[in-house]
Amino acid sequence: MHHINIPIARSEDLVIQELAEEVLVYDLKTDKAHCLNQTSASVWKACNGENSITDIIECLETQMGNEVPEKLVRLAIDQLNERNLLSEKVPQNFAVENRRQVLKKIALASAIALPAVYSLVAPTAALAVACSGIVTNCIGCADGTPCDVDMDMIIGMCVGGFCAGD
Amino acid sequence: MHDDLRPASPTIKFEAFGVRIAIAGNCPPILELIEKRLPKIAPGGFKRLRNENFDHSFFIKEKPNENLFEIYKNSEKIEWWKDKERLLEYLDSQLRITIAEFAVSKVFIHAGVVAWKENAIIIPGNSRSGKTTMVAEFIKRGAIYYSDEYAVVDDKGCVHAFPKMLSIRGIVDDFTQVDFAPEDLGAAVGIKPLPVKMILITQFEENAAWNPWKLKTGEGIMEVLPHTIPTRLNPAFTLKVLSLMASRAIIAKSVRGEAKLILPVLIDYLETEINKADSEIRI
Numbered sequence: 001m002h003h004i005n006i007p008i009a010r011s012e013d014l015v016i017q018e019l020a021e022e023v024l025v026y027d028l029k030t031d032k033a034h035c036l037n038q039t040s041a042s043v044w045k046a047c048n049g050e051n052s053i054t055d056i057i058e059c060l061e062t063q064m065g066n067e068v069p070e071k072l073v074r075l076a077i078d079q080l081n082e083r084n085l086l087s088e089k090v091p092q093n094f095a096v097e098n099r100r101q102v103l104k105k106i107a108l109a110s111a112i113a114l115p116a117v118y119s120l121v122a123p124t125a126a127l128a129v130a131c132s133g134i135v136t137n138c139i140g141c142a143d144g145t146p147c148d149v150d151m152d153m154i155i156g157m158c159v160g161g162f163c164a165g166d
Numbered sequence: 167m168h169d170d171l172r173p174a175s176p177t178i179k180f181e182a183f184g185v186r187i188a189i190a191g192n193c194p195p196i197l198e199l200i201e202k203r204l205p206k207i208a209p210g211g212f213k214r215l216r217n218e219n220f221d222h223s224f225f226i227k228e229k230p231n232e233n234l235f236e237i238y239k240n241s242e243k244i245e246w247w248k249d250k251e252r253l254l255e256y257l258d259s260q261l262r263i264t265i266a267e268f269a270v271s272k273v274f275i276h277a278g279v280v281a282w283k284e285n286a287i288i289i290p291g292n293s294r295s296g297k298t299t300m301v302a303e304f305i306k307r308g309a310i311y312y313s314d315e316y317a318v319v320d321d322k323g324c325v326h327a328f329p330k331m332l333s334i335r336g337i338v339d340d341f342t343q344v345d346f347a348p349e350d351l352g353a354a355v356g357i358k359p360l361p362v363k364m365i366l367i368t369q370f371e372e373n374a375a376w377n378p379w380k381l382k383t384g385e386g387i388m389e390v391l392p393h394t395i396p397t398r399l400n401p402a403f404t405l406k407v408l409s410l411m412a413s414r415a416i417i418a419k420s421v422r423g424e425a426k427l428i429l430p431v432l433i434d435y436l437e438t439e440i441n442k443a444d445s446e447i448r449i
Contacts, residue, residue, distance in 0.1 A: 017405040019413065022384030026401040033391055033401075035384040118388050122397040125267035129259075129276045129395065130292065 007077050008049040010087040025085060031122045034083055040115040043076035044085060053077075066111045071102055076115035083117055179215035182208035183318070184270025186215060187261065191226030196235070199254060200226075206345075207261045209330040210318060222264050224257065239264075262330075266316055266395040272326070273319045273407040276393040279312035279328075280304040281356050282433070285363035285440055286325045288317040290393040296370040296425060298332055303425040305353035307433065312356040316395075321403075323410030324359035362411045363440055365390065366432075367419040376428045378420035378435060383409070386417030416443060 015026040023041040025034045036044055039060075046059040053073055060068040074093035080086050094102050107114055123130075177190040178201050191197050204212055225238040235253050236246045239260065247253035266274035277290040278297035282304065291297045298314040305311050313328040320326060331345035348355055367381070367389045381389065387408045391397060397404045416439045422428045 015402045015405055017409050019383045019387075019409060021382055024384055024387060024405055024409070026397075026405060028401065031398050031401075033388065033397070033405075035388045037382075037384070118385070120388060120391060122401070123392055123394075124398060125263055125395045128393055128397070129263060129266070 005090070006049060006052055007047040007080070007090050008087040009044050009047040009080075010085050012087075014085075026122070027084065030084070032083070033120055033122055034085065035118045036085075037113060037116045039072070039113050040076050040079060040117050043073055043115060044080055047077070047080070047086065049087075060112075064112050068112060069106055069110050072106045072110055072112070072115065075099070075102060075106065079115055079117045083119055085117075178204070179220055180204060180208070180212045181215055182212040182265045182269075183210060183272055185222065185265045185268045186220040187222050187224070187264065188215075188220040189224045189226070189257075189261075191228070193226055193228035193235070196226050196228070196250070196253070199250075200257065203254065203258060206331060207258050208265060209313075210326060210328040221268065224261070226253070226257070262315070263395070267399055269318070269396070271321055273404050274395040275317040275319065275390060276315065276395065277317040277390075278314050279317045279325055279356075280309035281312060281360055282309045282436060284360065285436075286312065286360040287364045287366060287436070288325060288362055289366045289368065290317070290390050291369065292393070296368075296422075299370075299425045300366075300368075300429075302332060302351060303429045305348065305351055307429060309353070310356045311348040311351075311353040312360075317362075319362070319407050319411050320359060321407060321410075322359075322361075323407060323414060324361050325411075326359045327356040329355045362415045363443075364436060365412065365415050365417045367417065368422045370423070370425075371421040372423065374421040374423045376420050376422050376431045376435070378418040381417040381419055383412045383417070386412045386415070389417070389419065416440070 013028040015028065017024040017026075021038045023036045023044065025036065026032075027034070042060050042063055043056060046056040051059065053070065056073050057068050057070060060073065077086070077090060078093050078099075081090055081092065103114060177188050178197060179186070179188045181187070189197065189200055223238075223240055225241075227236040227238065229236065234246050234248045235250075237244050237253070237257065237260070244260070245256060247256060275288065275290055276292070277288045278301040279286060279288050280301055281287070287304070287309075289297050289300050301311070301314045311327075311329055311332075312325060313330065314332045315330050316328045318326040318328045329348060331347055332351065333345055365386055367386070387405075390408060390412065394404060394408065418435070418439070422432075
């Protein structure tokens with residue numbers, strides 16, 4: 001059984017695309033895309049199931065040539081954990097409501113970039129060509145009635161310029 | 167499959183970007199109109215098919231008693247229309263989305279595309295985000311027209327022309343689109359695939375100044391992804407193509423004011439950044 005303080009990066013059902021500085025990860029189970037900045041990506045890659053938090057800090061310090069605060073690594077692990085990018089959930093290091101304070105402290109103490117993971121749900125094909133998601137952008141409905149732009153109601157979705165139902 | 171949904175004669179069969187589509191119906195006059203619209207539906211080129219094989223089928227079922235047309239896609243009813251012109255416009259849009267989603271070896275991004283001095287510029291965005299306005303302003307200033315709807319990107323990260331008519335709003339009213347041939351606006355249409363030199367992430371905001379900042383490759387891809395059609399169908403290929411495209415491009419983000427007012431500033435920025443990037447490559 002693996003130790004709870006040794007995080008392991010998830011590898012199943014993911015598409016991973018390495019970039020010069022960042023890593024893109026696509027979760028095939030949830031159709032979510034994540035962009036890990038350099039710091040998060042380094043932490044994620046160091047989560048090999050053998051490295052303890054101390055080892056991960058050392059890995060990062062070697063890579064970045066700077067001192068790395070433990071809180072920064074723990075914060076990165078929290079972010080990865082929340083996005084299901086670890087193979088098993090690990091205990092949360094910081095409560096969400098304290099994050100901002102922690103971030104401020106780390107930002108002041110650290111010379112390296114704060115960890116960041118940007119995420120979004122990949123759109124379906126129809127939504128990728130949709131208007132802003134509200135019916136006021138639509139040219140009209142199937143029965144020929146034009147959309148009433150004065151109605152402050154979201155009653156449908158505009159897909160390719162057409163109403164896609166209520 | 168319901169008997170009357172089987173594509174039977176008369177049937178239009180064509181292939182575009184490797185996607186084979188059959189369109190059948192019980193209303194020959196409508197099918198004739200669709201046939202005539204094929205160049206508009208698949209502006210990147212299409213060929214008619216003679217064999218029986220197809221990947222997707224559409225069926226137009228006229229119901230004279232109810233005075234309407236039902237549209238089926240792969241045997242599933244997807245919409246109905248009373249108005250013929252709306253039916254045809256809807257079908258155009260559905261056919262193009264189908265091609266965009268299932269295109270072989272290409273990634274379709276909902277975006278405007280022009281080439282400025284052999285440099286492809288793509289402007290991803292939602293409908294009504296001002297893509298066409300930007301494209302129209304670019305071509306008025308001498309840019310080559312590639313598309314006002316889709317950036318078609320190949321597995322080398324190069325963008326191909328998808329030169330549909332420019333659909334411009336604001337002539338009849340704010341919602342109705344009027345189609346213009348690019349040539350009517352004095353534009354030449356791109357022929358060869360080009361590497362993407364700049365990705366503009368921008369949205370209209372009244373009186374906003376063009377004040378761009380550059381995004382890293384991954385950040386840029388996350389901005390493009392919401393407008394990328396086949397992501398769910400083929401995420402590995404999509405990410406690979408987007409990475410190839412974005413890693414060679416300058417990715418600039420800013421809100422913008424009226425297209426015609428900001429275009430001179432934007433072109434100045436574009437040329438400066440492209441020269442800078444080219445000289446960095448030479449060094």
